[in-house]
Amino acid sequence: MVICINFVFRFLNTSLNNFVKEIMFLMSKTFNIISRTVAGTSNTKIVKIIFPFISERQNTSINYVKRHCSTVANKEEDINYNDVTNGDKELEHKLKVLMLEAEVMRQEGKAVPEHNFLREKHWKEILNLSSRSARQKYLEYLFKLSKRKENQKAKKEEKRLAFEEYLSKKEAEPKKEETLEEFALKYDLQHNNLFLRIYETTINQLYNNRLIQAMQFGQKLVIDCGYDVNMTKRENMNCAKQFMLLFAENRLHDDPFDIHFCNADKKSDLIKQFYKYVPTIDEPWFPLNLHEASYLDLYPKDQLVYLTPHCREEIKEYDHDAVYIIGGIVDRINQEPLSLAKAKREGIRMAKLPLDRYLQWGAGSGKSLTLNQVVAILLDQKVTGDWQHSLRHVPKRKLMEESTLRAIEQTYNRRKQTQFKPQWKPKSSQNVNFDNLGFNNRSKKSFSANNKAKRTINVNALLEE
Amino acid sequence: MLPRYFNKLCIRNYSFKKTILVQQKQKSHNIVADIIEENKITNSQDWKKIRDTLLGIKNNTGHYSKNNIDAVILEYCIKKNKHELGTNYINFLKEENIKPNLGFIGKYFKFLYNINKDICHKEGKKCPKDQEEIVLKMYNDLRIEYPLLDSVSLENIIPALSLTSEWKKCVDLLKEIHFSATPTGEVYSSVAAAAFLNKQENLSWDLLREVIEFQKQIKSVAFLSYLTSLKKLKKRENILIKLKQMFVFLKENEIICDQVVAEEIGTYVKKLGLTGSLTYINQKGFCKNCQQQLQKFELSNEEFEDLKNKILNKVILGKDIFVKTNPLELDKFTAFVSNQDRFDVVLDGLNIAYSVGTKQPPSVFAALLAAVVSHFREQNKKVLVVGRQHMTRWPQQSWNYINENATVFLAQNISQDDPYLLYCAINSGKDTIIVTSDLMRGHRFRLETAKHRLLFNRWLTQRQYQLLKVVGSGKPIFKHPLPYSITTQENGHCWHIPFKKEVIKDNESSVGWLCIS
Numbered sequence: 001m002v003i004c005i006n007f008v009f010r011f012l013n014t015s016l017n018n019f020v021k022e023i024m025f026l027m028s029k030t031f032n033i034i035s036r037t038v039a040g041t042s043n044t045k046i047v048k049i050i051f052p053f054i055s056e057r058q059n060t061s062i063n064y065v066k067r068h069c070s071t072v073a074n075k076e077e078d079i080n081y082n083d084v085t086n087g088d089k090e091l092e093h094k095l096k097v098l099m100l101e102a103e104v105m106r107q108e109g110k111a112v113p114e115h116n117f118l119r120e121k122h123w124k125e126i127l128n129l130s131s132r133s134a135r136q137k138y139l140e141y142l143f144k145l146s147k148r149k150e151n152q153k154a155k156k157e158e159k160r161l162a163f164e165e166y167l168s169k170k171e172a173e174p175k176k177e178e179t180l181e182e183f184a185l186k187y188d189l190q191h192n193n194l195f196l197r198i199y200e201t202t203i204n205q206l207y208n209n210r211l212i213q214a215m216q217f218g219q220k221l222v223i224d225c226g227y228d229v230n231m232t233k234r235e236n237m238n239c240a241k242q243f244m245l246l247f248a249e250n251r252l253h254d255d256p257f258d259i260h261f262c263n264a265d266k267k268s269d270l271i272k273q274f275y276k277y278v279p280t281i282d283e284p285w286f287p288l289n290l291h292e293a294s295y296l297d298l299y300p301k302d303q304l305v306y307l308t309p310h311c312r313e314e315i316k317e318y319d320h321d322a323v324y325i326i327g328g329i330v331d332r333i334n335q336e337p338l339s340l341a342k343a344k345r346e347g348i349r350m351a352k353l354p355l356d357r358y359l360q361w362g363a364g365s366g367k368s369l370t371l372n373q374v375v376a377i378l379l380d381q382k383v384t385g386d387w388q389h390s391l392r393h394v395p396k397r398k399l400m401e402e403s404t405l406r407a408i409e410q411t412y413n414r415r416k417q418t419q420f421k422p423q424w425k426p427k428s429s430q431n432v433n434f435d436n437l438g439f440n441n442r443s444k445k446s447f448s449a450n451n452k453a454k455r456t457i458n459v460n461a462l463l464e465e
Numbered sequence: 466m467l468p469r470y471f472n473k474l475c476i477r478n479y480s481f482k483k484t485i486l487v488q489q490k491q492k493s494h495n496i497v498a499d500i501i502e503e504n505k506i507t508n509s510q511d512w513k514k515i516r517d518t519l520l521g522i523k524n525n526t527g528h529y530s531k532n533n534i535d536a537v538i539l540e541y542c543i544k545k546n547k548h549e550l551g552t553n554y555i556n557f558l559k560e561e562n563i564k565p566n567l568g569f570i571g572k573y574f575k576f577l578y579n580i581n582k583d584i585c586h587k588e589g590k591k592c593p594k595d596q597e598e599i600v601l602k603m604y605n606d607l608r609i610e611y612p613l614l615d616s617v618s619l620e621n622i623i624p625a626l627s628l629t630s631e632w633k634k635c636v637d638l639l640k641e642i643h644f645s646a647t648p649t650g651e652v653y654s655s656v657a658a659a660a661f662l663n664k665q666e667n668l669s670w671d672l673l674r675e676v677i678e679f680q681k682q683i684k685s686v687a688f689l690s691y692l693t694s695l696k697k698l699k700k701r702e703n704i705l706i707k708l709k710q711m712f713v714f715l716k717e718n719e720i721i722c723d724q725v726v727a728e729e730i731g732t733y734v735k736k737l738g739l740t741g742s743l744t745y746i747n748q749k750g751f752c753k754n755c756q757q758q759l760q761k762f763e764l765s766n767e768e769f770e771d772l773k774n775k776i777l778n779k780v781i782l783g784k785d786i787f788v789k790t791n792p793l794e795l796d797k798f799t800a801f802v803s804n805q806d807r808f809d810v811v812l813d814g815l816n817i818a819y820s821v822g823t824k825q826p827p828s829v830f831a832a833l834l835a836a837v838v839s840h841f842r843e844q845n846k847k848v849l850v851v852g853r854q855h856m857t858r859w860p861q862q863s864w865n866y867i868n869e870n871a872t873v874f875l876a877q878n879i880s881q882d883d884p885y886l887l888y889c890a891i892n893s894g895k896d897t898i899i900v901t902s903d904l905m906r907g908h909r910f911r912l913e914t915a916k917h918r919l920l921f922n923r924w925l926t927q928r929q930y931q932l933l934k935v936v937g938s939g940k941p942i943f944k945h946p947l948p949y950s951i952t953t954q955e956n957g958h959c960w961h962i963p964f965k966k967e968v969i970k971d972n973e974s975s976v977g978w979l980c981i982s
Contacts, residue, residue, distance in 0.1 A: 093613070097645050100567075101615035107568020108617070109529070109537040132616060132646040312878050340879060341787030350879075 084123045091127065098126055102139060112139045113146040125233065207251040211287035214258045219382065221250075222295045222304075222325040223371070226263030228270040230338055235330040239371070240273035243328065246372040247278065247288060253379045261288070261328075262295040270328070296346060299323045304348045307374070309367070310337035311350040314357060318381050326374055353377060358387045360400040369394065496522065497529075497541050506550065509557040535565065539572040543579050551576050570607060571621035574600065578624040578655070585628050586658055586686050589693040592628040600625050616646040623652050627659035635659065636668070650681035657683075658690035670714065677718050680915055685723040692729055701737060708734075712960055715953040719919055727964035727979045734981050744980040746961075750949035754980040757956040759949035763895060764924055772920050773891050779911045781884040790880040798885060801874055805849075807893040808872070810841045813886050813901035814852030820902060820932050830856075831863035836939045837900065837932065842870045849893075851886040854878050883908060890928070900930045900943070923950070951976055958982060 085091040106112040122142060129135050184192055223243065228236055243261070250256045264271050271290075280286045295304060306325045307315075325348070327339035343350045353374070355367055369377075373393045380390035500515055516538075519529050529537065535558060542551035555573065558565065565573070577600055581592045591597075604626060607614070614622075619642050623635045635656045642648045653676045660669035669687070676683050691711060698704050708730075715722065727743075734741035744754035751758050764772065786792055817837055818830035834850070841848050848871035855878050857864065867873065874889070876882045887908060890899040905925060912918050931944040953962045959982040966977045 094645060097613055097615050100611070100613060101617055101645065104568045104571060104615055104617045107533050107536055107566050108540070108572065109533040109568075310879070336788050338785075338788065341785050344791055344879070345787045 079118075079120055079123065083120045084127070095123060095127060098135070099123075101132070101135070102126075105136065105139070110136065110140075111143040113143045117142065117146040128233070208285075208287050210254075210256055211251055211258075214256045215287060215289075218256060218258045219320060220299070220323045221257035221259050221375070221378065222299075222323055223259060223261045223328050224263055224295065224325055224339070224342075225261050225265070225268075225270060225328045226294075226342075227327060227329045227338060228265060228268035230334060231270070231330060232333060233269060235332055236269040237273055238332075239328055239330045240270055240277060242330065242371040243274050244277040245370075246375040249372050249376050250379065255379070255383055257375070257379065257382075259289065259375075260295070260298065261290045262293065262298065264290050264292055266292070295323070295325060301348065306339060306343035306348045306350050307352065308337070308339040308343055308350055309352050309355075310340040311343075311352055313351050314354040315351045316354075318385060320382070324378065326371060328371060331368070353391075354387060355391070355394070358391050359394060360405060362398060362400045365398050367398070497537055498545075501538070501541060501550075506553065509560050512554060512557040513561070532566065533568060535563070536568040536572045539569065539576055543572070543576050546579070548576075548580050567607075567611070567618055570603065571618040573603070574618075574625040575621045578628065581628050582624070582655075582686070585662065586690045587693060589662065589690075589696060597629045600629050601631060604631075614641065616642045616644075616648075620648060620652050623648075624655040627655045632656070632659040632663060636672075639672075647679050647681070650676050651684050651686075653681065654684035654687040657687040661687070661691045661694045664694065673714070674718075677720075677915060683720065685726045688722060688726045689729055692726075692733055695733070704737065712953050712955070712962065715962065719923075719952045721951065721963050721965055721976065724964050724967045724977065727962055727977070730962065730981070731979055739981055741979060741981045744961075744978050746949070746978050748948075750947070752956075752959070752961060752978070752980050755957075755959045755982050757959050757961075759956060759961060760954050761927060761948060762923065762950045762952065762954075763927065764920060768920055769891075769895055769924075772917060772924065773888075775912055775917050776884070776887055776891055776908075776921075779913065780908045781888060783911065789884055790876065794877060794880060798874070798876075798888075802889065802892055805872065806847070808849040808889070808897055809846035809893075810848045810898045810900060811886060811890040811893065812837060812841075812848060812850045812871070813882070813899070813903065814850045814856060814873075815882065816901045816903055817932055818856075820934075827859045828863070831859040831867070833935055835863040835866050836935050837941050838867050838871050839939070840941050848872070849874065849889055851882050851889060852876070853880070853882055891924070897928065898930055899925070899928050900932060902931045926950075 081092050081095060085095055102112050102118075103115070106115075126135055126138060129138060186192055187194075223246070225243075228239075231239060247259065250259055266272075275281060278288065281288050281290055291298065303321065303323045304325060305319070305322045306327070308327060327342070329338060331338075340350065353369075355361075361367060373395070376393040377390045380393070381387065384390060497519065500518060504511060504515055506512060506515070516534060519534055519538075520531065522529065535554075538554055539551060542548070542554065555576075577596055581596060584590050585592055592600075604622060607622075619638050623638050623642075626632060626638070627635050639648055639653070639656060642652070653672055657669035657672040657676075660666070660672065669691075673683055673687060688711065695704055695707050698707065714720075731741035731743070740754075742754055744752050746752055746759060749758070750761075781789065781795070783789065786795065790798075812834070814834055818834050820833065821829065838848055838850065850867060850871045850873045852873070852875050854875045856875060874885065876885055883903065883905065886899070886901065887905065890897050905921075909918055909921050909925075912921055927946050927950070929946055933942045933944055935941045951963050953960070955961075959980055962979040962981070963976050964979060966973075966975055969975050
């Protein structure tokens, strides 16, 4: 923006006033930043021109903040029962009881967030929970969330104060007078500069372009969104987030998949949340395919391969013609083999990632992977064909630590050495034959006779005892 | 080079660190206990100081505020049975004119119950008049202020109210809890105890049955108060009948009571002129005290049929047949079962094979299973092996032996074999032995009702052999089921009552026995 303003400043000196006015109008939302950066450049001429607008704007902004705060305060006071219960009298009765329950738990010193933190959606969720322990767990989760938000707010406030202090200090310093020529001659960021700024939208377009290319030529990958019924609310939320992450990860890759989200029920919690994360899904230019139809209607059955960890066959070689299906499940609670059952029912080929063949798993955290990790593995596998390389996306904490692996290897090697490397013993060989060396045979005999005598004496001594 | 014991050293160091971490964590949880125990508390000035220090703790993760500090302190007094300290604190709050909130009032109810429960339940006396008045007044005031009450405060109120003359209100309050949650076993037991003490036996037995239905545990308070209520009866015969009633209840629901209850029964029975002594039951089921043999309760035919159907519907089929198997395989299985006669022994092939771990060569798996099969064949028993298809790739010599000497049913590699095993075993009749080390908890959970779970448990504990090891000569050694049931039972003129021991020494079972003769 500063560059922009500089540009304007240099070439349209005469109609400067009008131009700045226009820009200010266009960027009214971000006027604060402009005012700050302008203050930072300490170019008196610009500052003088812009200031009257800023002061005007600031007044309105204060008004806006006041209005906004007052609405928040109104919200805090009470919750509209009708919004939560849709006018159901019995439900309202229950809601009141549950509110009292939360209040009592708070007064007993349990982890329950402040009353004004809880909104309509939270109460709706609480009403859906079946038992008191479930409610308590949910409230505990919300309590932690509220504390986190509180801390974030405090930190932000601290930063703001620090910045204000910095600004006031800077203002107190004597301002350096800088002429227009000096300003234009200085080659620097925030001054005169050759390079165009690369905007986020440009990068976005680059990535989207890759996806559109993949739509034309790339390999298809199906994410099965049909498991929303089998998941709890929290799992659905997590799953939607993983969808977002996997979409992003795919977009960043040099050779992305053409991902199709199938069996998507737009009324389900899962897809609703997905829309919250990626609001532009339905835009015609946005390269994401969401189908309500099943993958069976889209692709021939013999091309489909369901990736499910519960089956016994591993992918041995990556098939570039196959359409792999990943089940969109987060199974924290219900760990039934749902994707296996689905593939069995529909008669689709099944396969699993060769996780055991290439990795040494540690104890404890299980072998589950998130959806974005699976997509990342497949992306790398598609390009490199090297499982060792592509399985680096499995989190390190799930694997055996390197030190223990090395220790195991060491003990193994040591055992190998002791077992298979016989100890060296002096014995005859072709070069040196001990028998033919011409030792004194008699002394050898006498030595053995001596030994025998000693042994008999020992035996006799024992017998006498 | 590192010394050989280096690894051990590391492990020890690690575990040491871990214990310190755990201790620190526990410490941070007991700030209240620490501060109260560190300071001597005599007057209200001390309390004020403690209250202020607790409120002044920084980084208490928002746990202590003026809103909840009183309830937290009182909860500490209840947990540690510090009655004087608690009354002290309550007086302090009155002096300071701090208005109690609902959370604190709930704890106050709980505190009053905690003070008086022993007097009422064990000694059969009535709650002191002044405290009864406090409870009733508080309750009535609370009801005016809050026409609706939540489950947490109701659970605090009910036990206290059950000790007063208006205990009957508790039954309605229980229903009020049901609106938003299921009451705990403790609350139910306290109401049942009150009903016993006030001679409303039918009501309290019903309540106790409800507890079992909701799969909560009956607390010993209920039984103790039942015994104290019996003390008021005068005729010896009546008392004996009533005692028997309780034993039958224990028997029907397979309840194992606490040691306190068993001891109380023992001392009480001695007063009636019977002997009641703690005893020891040997391996074969003979009581050391009266030399009687304990019974084994088997399932009746109807119960057995019921269980069989439940297992097929809930365990094998479930909601989605494809999760555990597929329809084709199920058809194959039902055809297989209908063609066969009953078996004497059903083996869980893979469970036996993997009893030394899954990282053995297949020859070991096959040899283990073959040894078990041959053991039962020598006894001329008809053997069924349930397993999965990949077992056919085991070394042919052993596998052929298994195939020739036993009937084999193999499920697909991606199906679960446990449900089939269960069905085969239960289908073959009541006397069939099932050999597996799996306790089938997951499958038991699917049976839904408490009654069926109980039946399932009874059947499995009596019919299950667990493979411990196979000796060098090829003879397998099993852990056999007990020849008697661990439930309250009448043998001849004696009653035997199992109870949970409070202190368990090494190499001792956790169940003790009381013999009444």
